[in-house]
Amino acid sequence: MTVVAQIGQILVDVPTMQTNDPYSYAIPAEWEHQLQAGMRVIVPFGRGHRMVDGVVVGVTDVTSFDGTLKPIEAVLDLSPVLNAELQQLADWLADETFAFRITCIQTMLPNLLKTKTEREIAPLDAITPAERATYFPDGTPRPFDPDKLDEATVAGLLKLQRAGKVTVLYHVKNQAAAKTTTGVAPLLPPDKLVEIQHAVAKRAPKQADLLAYLQGMTPSQPQPQAKVVKAAGVSSAVINTGAEKGWLEKSSLEVYRDPFHQPVKPTHPLTLNPDQAKAVAAITAAIDGDDTQNFLVEGVTGSGKTEVYLQSIAVALQQKRTALMLVPEIALTPQMVNRVKARFGEQVAVLHSGLSKGEQYDEWRRIDNGEATVVVGARSAVFAPVKNVGLIIMDEEHESSYKQDETPRYHARDVALWRGRYNHCPVVLGSATPSLETRARAAKGIYTRLVLPKRVNDRPLPTVHIVDMRAEMKSIGDSDFSTPLVAAIQARLDRKEQVVLMLNRRGYSSFVMCRDCGFVLKCPNCDISLTLHMDSHSMKCHYCGHEEAIPKVCPNCHSRKIRYYGTGTQKVETALQAQFPTARILRMDVDSTRRKGAHERILKQFGNHEADILLGTQMIAKGLDFPNVTLVGVLNADTALGLPDFRASERTFQLLTQVSGRAGRATKPGEVFIQTFNPDHYAIQLAQSQDYERFFVTEMAMRHQGSYPPYYFAVQVTASHEDEAVAAKAMYQIVAALKGDLSDQAIVLGPTPKAIARVKRKYYYQVVIKYKNEPDLKAGLEQIRQAAQIPARHGLAVTIDPEPMNFM
Ligand SMILES: Nc1ncnc2c1ncn2[C@@H]1O[C@H](COP(=O)(O)OP(=O)(O)OP(=O)(O)O)[C@@H](O)[C@H]1O
Ligand SMILES: [Zn+2]
Numbered sequence: 001m002t003v004v005a006q007i008g009q010i011l012v013d014v015p016t017m018q019t020n021d022p023y024s025y026a027i028p029a030e031w032e033h034q035l036q037a038g039m040r041v042i043v044p045f046g047r048g049h050r051m052v053d054g055v056v057v058g059v060t061d062v063t064s065f066d067g068t069l070k071p072i073e074a075v076l077d078l079s080p081v082l083n084a085e086l087q088q089l090a091d092w093l094a095d096e097t098f099a100f101r102i103t104c105i106q107t108m109l110p111n112l113l114k115t116k117t118e119r120e121i122a123p124l125d126a127i128t129p130a131e132r133a134t135y136f137p138d139g140t141p142r143p144f145d146p147d148k149l150d151e152a153t154v155a156g157l158l159k160l161q162r163a164g165k166v167t168v169l170y171h172v173k174n175q176a177a178a179k180t181t182t183g184v185a186p187l188l189p190p191d192k193l194v195e196i197q198h199a200v201a202k203r204a205p206k207q208a209d210l211l212a213y214l215q216g217m218t219p220s221q222p223q224p225q226a227k228v229v230k231a232a233g234v235s236s237a238v239i240n241t242g243a244e245k246g247w248l249e250k251s252s253l254e255v256y257r258d259p260f261h262q263p264v265k266p267t268h269p270l271t272l273n274p275d276q277a278k279a280v281a282a283i284t285a286a287i288d289g290d291d292t293q294n295f296l297v298e299g300v301t302g303s304g305k306t307e308v309y310l311q312s313i314a315v316a317l318q319q320k321r322t323a324l325m326l327v328p329e330i331a332l333t334p335q336m337v338n339r340v341k342a343r344f345g346e347q348v349a350v351l352h353s354g355l356s357k358g359e360q361y362d363e364w365r366r367i368d369n370g371e372a373t374v375v376v377g378a379r380s381a382v383f384a385p386v387k388n389v390g391l392i393i394m395d396e397e398h399e400s401s402y403k404q405d406e407t408p409r410y411h412a413r414d415v416a417l418w419r420g421r422y423n424h425c426p427v428v429l430g431s432a433t434p435s436l437e438t439r440a441r442a443a444k445g446i447y448t449r450l451v452l453p454k455r456v457n458d459r460p461l462p463t464v465h466i467v468d469m470r471a472e473m474k475s476i477g478d479s480d481f482s483t484p485l486v487a488a489i490q491a492r493l494d495r496k497e498q499v500v501l502m503l504n505r506r507g508y509s510s511f512v513m514c515r516d517c518g519f520v521l522k523c524p525n526c527d528i529s530l531t532l533h534m535d536s537h538s539m540k541c542h543y544c545g546h547e548e549a550i551p552k553v554c555p556n557c558h559s560r561k562i563r564y565y566g567t568g569t570q571k572v573e574t575a576l577q578a579q580f581p582t583a584r585i586l587r588m589d590v591d592s593t594r595r596k597g598a599h600e601r602i603l604k605q606f607g608n609h610e611a612d613i614l615l616g617t618q619m620i621a622k623g624l625d626f627p628n629v630t631l632v633g634v635l636n637a638d639t640a641l642g643l644p645d646f647r648a649s650e651r652t653f654q655l656l657t658q659v660s661g662r663a664g665r666a667t668k669p670g671e672v673f674i675q676t677f678n679p680d681h682y683a684i685q686l687a688q689s690q691d692y693e694r695f696f697v698t699e700m701a702m703r704h705q706g707s708y709p710p711y712y713f714a715v716q717v718t719a720s721h722e723d724e725a726v727a728a729k730a731m732y733q734i735v736a737a738l739k740g741d742l743s744d745q746a747i748v749l750g751p752t753p754k755a756i757a758r759v760k761r762k763y764y765y766q767v768v769i770k771y772k773n774e775p776d777l778k779a780g781l782e783q784i785r786q787a788a789q790i791p792a793r794h795g796l797a798v799t800i801d802p803e804p805m806n807f808m
């Protein structure tokens with residue numbers, strides 16, 4: 001007699017002992033022929049039979065097996081959470097990025113499926129009354145824990161699941177993820193509150209104010225304490241008194257609603273101009289066609305790229321296929337989301353990091369079950385479980401945020417191209433300032449180039465002026481605003497037009513320096529200067545969060561001439577307000593947008609013309625479409641040019657061109673002032689003429705000369721350890737090992753300490769390898785990754801970054 005049994009191939013998650021090979025486990029009888037690849041399981045691992053998470057990657061029938069196989073402890077899903085496409089994608093991703101398969105799978109799943117969750121099984125509409133009576137005697141969802149249910153029940157539920165009659169719901173155990181604030185609600189009826197108010201009015205007028213406010217509140221509807229404090233004009237101490245005296249009750253209140261779930265007014269397709277029409281026609285033909293054709297949509301700022309995307313998506317949907325649209329996180333504003341929702345309504349799902357785990361999971365499920373057919377999201381949305389994809393769009397494809405800077409170090413563009421091949425659908429890369437890599441591939445014919453050379457309705461691009469700050473400093477001294485910029489701002493205020501001012505924070509910080517001895521206050525943990533924060537009156541480290549008081553005397557020479565240098569957005573805001581006392585100013589930077597929804601609120605206020613000037617960091621440079629903005633000012637164009645980064649010119653050109661593009665997008669013409677200490681630099685000069693093509697040619701020549709990407713491939717290996725000698729030694733050993741795999745064509749830079757050598761108490765050493773064709777390199781790196789796991793337990797971390805975003 002042959003015994004047919006099944007074995008599950010399981011990838012287990014065991015940190016420091018990772019491998020890309022699955023382990024075999026026996027499948028318990030009730031799960032035989034039910035277990036599928038893409039389901040999550042819990043399995044015993046190692047000698048201690050410790051329970052670890054795992055994912056099924058294969059199921060094999062065997063006629064006999066070694067009876068010592070451990071059985072799977074529990075199956076967490078009734079159906080795969082990772083479909084066939086995403087399973088294959090995970091394997092590719094692991095290979096491409098030198099990551100482990102299990103890490104890739106975890107990156108692809110929504111957060112909720114990664115945390116400890118409670119599962120419940122719930123009946124769906126299709127269930128019959130008899131089945132409902134058998135499996136849901138209480139009529140309500142029941143906890144789903146296969147361990148605690150008998151075999152027959154599990155088998156029965158599985159049958160119902162396959163028939164689409166039940167579903168599994170996940171609940172986060174740890175609700176700390178939900179955003180809450182303190183709520184306040186009255187505990188006494190209004191007449192009682194009036195009575196007490198009169199009694200305390202003389203002695204405690206503030207308490208009386210609070211009581212008066214509470215009278216107007218609905219008892220069952222708590223309001224955020226912050227709101228009560230403001231509206232009643234009392235301090236939180238008075239609220240605490242109120243709570244002690246039993247007038248009111250404090251509670252935990254969920255405050256933030258998802259800003260993207262508001263209803264939107266539908267829009268209809270616009271009549272395309274000839275350039276747009278040509279682009280849509282080409283993309284449409286590719287959706288219809290059988291071979292994969294990919295596109296670069298190179299359209300100047302305000303040329304109507306979004307309309308091209310929307311009408312192309314509509315074609316994919318007509319053909320009963322789905323569409324995926326990627327945008328940089330920071331451009332994922334309600335303005336952008338609403339444009340898509342206004343066209344495609346309820347079938348749009350939005351994925352971004354601002355959603356709570358529950359909201360993310362809800363959107364993910366709507367995509368997984370086919371309810372949502374258009375997905376808009378930031379980088380990780382490239383893993384959305386959309387099936388039968390007809391079109392993938394990547395807006396602002398040059399954005400460096402598409403590259404993940406932790407393991408797996410993938411670029412969403414590469415993942416998008418992979419999924420395009422898998423689904424036989426076109427990928428559209430769009431930008432006013434394409435990355436050099438993409439533009440170079442278009443030049444080679446790998447992408448079809450579609451050009452939108454003009455703004456819609458033949459509106460002109462803004463006029464850009466360069467202000468030489470070296471000359472200006474003589475007349476304006478320490479001020480951040482040049483004479484021509486001040487005049488231009490004043491003119492806009494007079495005409496009731498709006499202004500966008502950008503302070504380039506890259507490569508820049510507000511640091512404290514002693515004017516006598518040159519001492520700069522640095523983080524004790526990291527090797528970088530601390531940044532001054534006026535809101536908290538402290539010095540903060542942007543890498544590790546270390547915070548300390550602002551020094552009054554120099555710690556080095558005790559001089560009192562210790563001042564801050566550089567310019568923070570808050571300081572500029574103060575100076576700007578002093579210069580234009582009546583102007584209404586909104587500030588947008590990491591500090592003012594930390595709270596959920598703040599980013600959206602600021603943009604909405606500006607859009608409603610509740611402010612005259614929007615002052616911000618790079619985050620205001622992209623995607624904004626405000627018709628009343630006629631002036632853009634860049635306060636410091638060149639702070640990033642000095643960074644030891646081969647993409648410094650490209651980034652500067654892109655940023656300046658993008659931010660200039662915010663001006664004059666509607667009927668009124670736009671003007672831009674760029675303040676710089678390097679007025680002759682080609683990145684600045686070409687940003688003035690907004691001549692992307694010339695910049696491309698110039699920069700390509702520079703890259704060729706320096707043997708940089710896109711002429712060369714690059715890979716960066718980093719070793720870090722608390723002990724500098726350990727990090728350095730590891731790096732030298734790695735380089736020695738790798739050199740054996742390299743031809744003499746490859747260029748090895750390093751080992752060197754990183755530009756910021758010490759971060760979070762660790763020292764970093766790196767090597768960058770530039771190469772054209774090194775067949776043995778991959779295997780060599782693979783070995784380093786495997787070998788690095790053992791020292792990882794002693795605090796040495798080794799990372800491999802293919803195509804790093806910078807070499808710093
Ligand atoms: N065919 C058209 N007819 C009239 N208006 C249009 C047309 N196409 C686009 N527009 C409008 O032109 C404006 C600019 O378009 P859009 O924001 O798509 O530009 P963009 O190319 O994405 O620019 P950027 O790269 O600066 O973000 C929008 O307000 C849009 O509604
Ligand atoms: Zn000093």
Ligand SMILES: [Zn+2]
Nearest residue numbers: 523526541544
């Ligand atoms: Zn630090």
